[in-house]
Amino acid sequence: MEAPREVVVKSRLAVSSLPRARVRPEAKATPPPGGWPWVGHFLTAGLPGRVRQPGGRAAWQSLRMDPFEDTLRRLREAFHTGRTRSAEFRAAQLRGLGRFLQENKQLLHDALAQDLHKSAFESELSEVAISQGEITLALRNLRAWMKDERVPKNLATQLDSTFIRKEPFGLVLIIAPWNYPLNLTLVPLVGALAAGNCVVLKPSEISKSIEKVLAEVLPRYLDESCFAVVLGGPQETGQLLEHRFDYIFFTGSPRVGRIVMTAAAKHLTPVTLELGGKNPCYVDDNCDPQTVANRVAWFRYFNAGQTCVAPDYVLCSPEMQERLLPALQSTITRFYGDNPQSSPNLGRIINQKQFQRLRALLGCGHVAIGGQSDESDRYIAPTVLVDVQETEPVMQEEIFGPILPILNVRSVDEAIEFINRREKPLALYAFSNSSQVVKRVLTQTSSGGFCGNDGFMHMTLASLPFGGVGASGMGRYHGKFSFDTFSHHRACLLRRPGMEKLNALRYPPHSPRRLRVLLVAMEARGCSCTLL
């Protein structure tokens, strides 16, 4: 990459009539060894080292490359040309995404296996097929979603045209996590593109193999004037967030969610935050332990537990625990064999840092099932912990691993009280043969989503919104909800220029009689409206 002729300090308004600040000629830098770190090369070249410059520290700081400035400006300019507005353009992007999946399936499967030891089954089911399903749904419904929504009128506006128009926000940023690195990148992307936005994608640097495919292969399938992948770690992401976007979609931890929202607040940028939490799983005495064990275990150990909606901990009575443990053992053996480490169907922990964190959690309570780990393989056995105290680390943070603690409660009420003392989770589960018990748990708690007698099936239906509440997030998506998330709903009223006599009622000087007539005219089909 050749060195830039001049370095431009980022401007806060990307499309602006303000002159762009220019660096003094004497402060121009010579490139450090290895060249300027352009977008995409942070992983190898690293950030620029300190270079002595005339003009001192201030000049150096203004020279420190803002690697995103050009990319963002380019995308904004493309948006302003109106290129992304037509249904044809958007459909072409979506079809490009579809081809990306079809033509690179093996590459993607390999990358997912490398990053997370995902089996072909899991990769297909939870990554490729989900993404493909969203693309298909969007293509099928694009024009319907884009259509203006007609709205009812009142008497005063009978002759007018009133509707809600969906418009793209403009430049959208999607920050994706590492646990379902394809799904959680592509599904929001489908919505953003369908809604007509230009998109900057920041995939997770932690799921390195998928990151590489997204950075190198995906852009070829999309119009690159309207789409860019940017790479980097927390520091680069922080830099990126200093820029102004028209929408930010973030999936990740609550801690980073706060950082993203705070950065967004500076620019009054709306956000969707898909966060996490500790998803409680209440198991009633009145249920079949084996059925419950099957269902809970499948959702807990899928992707080695690295799922934001997985059941995080179980609440049940000591008696139920007695029946559940052998059932869980039986299930685990059935699913993963006597030596789970050799099962092709069990994932691995994403990296050393997460592995160490999880291994430390194995010391909480005591191990009833599993508990083995292997650092060289980043393997943690499907584990169940019992005799766990609420104050122990395993109950203080989202587990995000194949460890399931069981805590005892003596009644549904106690379980509900326990749950409500804590932050609202992303998902909540209740298992019982009694629909009354299930309904009670639903009614007396709050969470992003809820499922009675199963795991996170609810989030697999594109007709239902997926999102958190409280510390587990804000906003929602999937299917049409993604399209709506990335669209501004603009209220429009088109009146006729003539017929001014009809308007005369509202003009001063006023009289009580006129006011009465006006109020009647504003009555909409029997329901009263606000005053003109």
Next chain:
Amino acid sequence: MKDEPGSTNLFTKLDSVFIRKEPFGLVLIIAPWNYPVNLVLVPLVGALAAGNCVVLKPSEISQGTEKVLAEVLPQYLDQSCFAVVLGGPQETGQLLEHKFDYIFFTGSPRVGRIVMTAAAKHLTPVTLELGGKNPCYVDDNCDPQTVANRVAWFRYFNAGQTCVAPDYVLCSPEMQERLLPALQSTITRFYGDDPQSSPNLGRIINQKQFQRLRALLGCGRVAIGGQSDESDRYIAPTVLVDVQETEPVMQEEIFGPILPILNVWSVDEAIEFINRREKPLALYAFSNSSQVVNQMLERTSSGGFAGNDGFLYVSLLSVPLGGVGHSGMGRYHGKFTFDTFSHHRTCMFAPSGLEKLKEIRYPPYADWNQQLLRWGMGSKSCTLL
């Protein structure tokens, strides 16, 4: 309040799926001074209808209404679930350090940033109803008197202190020539020869706003009005011409009975002018040609849009009111308010038995598992399972 049913795919046919609306919990509503009853009560209706407990912080600037809201309103509500808190910027800052489950704010973009930053600490979702400079494009092809009537009514209503009022006019010099006498005629018709004595013209809320507006009277050249009276906080319905984009009257939301006219030579120039600036809360275009109106609509963005009229659409409860970009985020009115103050919780009830049907998803896997699952998912083209 009713649960909304959702549609299932083949694998979830036996399940009951629906969206349940739940209150967030403790909601904070911060209201402004310009429509101090409306902009308090309308959000409050939604918050209460959605089942929340509400803390109301009315504006300390509209003191008369603040008093009524603090002393009389609580008597009509269950006070275990509702409270009014009073104070200025410092107290509001203190209030915002606390955790709320939702914050609904109406006010300026500057304070909107402060509110959203405070909300971010607690991951509290927000609706921000902010403001901006709402452009009003007047095409050559229109009837000046009709336009003058409509623009003037919406501009001078509440002495211009309306977030969706037309803030400035863009038109050609020729149109301006025709518009000025029409505006004068309208103003005289509405408010008489001495607007200060008309019962139908409002006053500026306080000295600070009055002084700010009086300073703006010095921009460009006064074509109509321009009088002011400090003792009465009165500013005459005013039209300014020969205004430069760099002058103060074009740098901030006017929020008063002053209407600057700037000249453009085409629709394209008007659109370019508008798009160089922050997205406004409202955008207006007047033309006999529906093509021109549609062009304005299609090539710009704003919270709301009206062709050939002012903010009439705000009176329609079926239409959401909200901003975009610096003019805000979120929307309300009617059902949209209820939805704003509700968490939409996706719920599913699966049968506790019928385990055999679920077996297909469990490991260890054979090829047929995968194929059958894909087929089941493909039905009704949904995402996984």
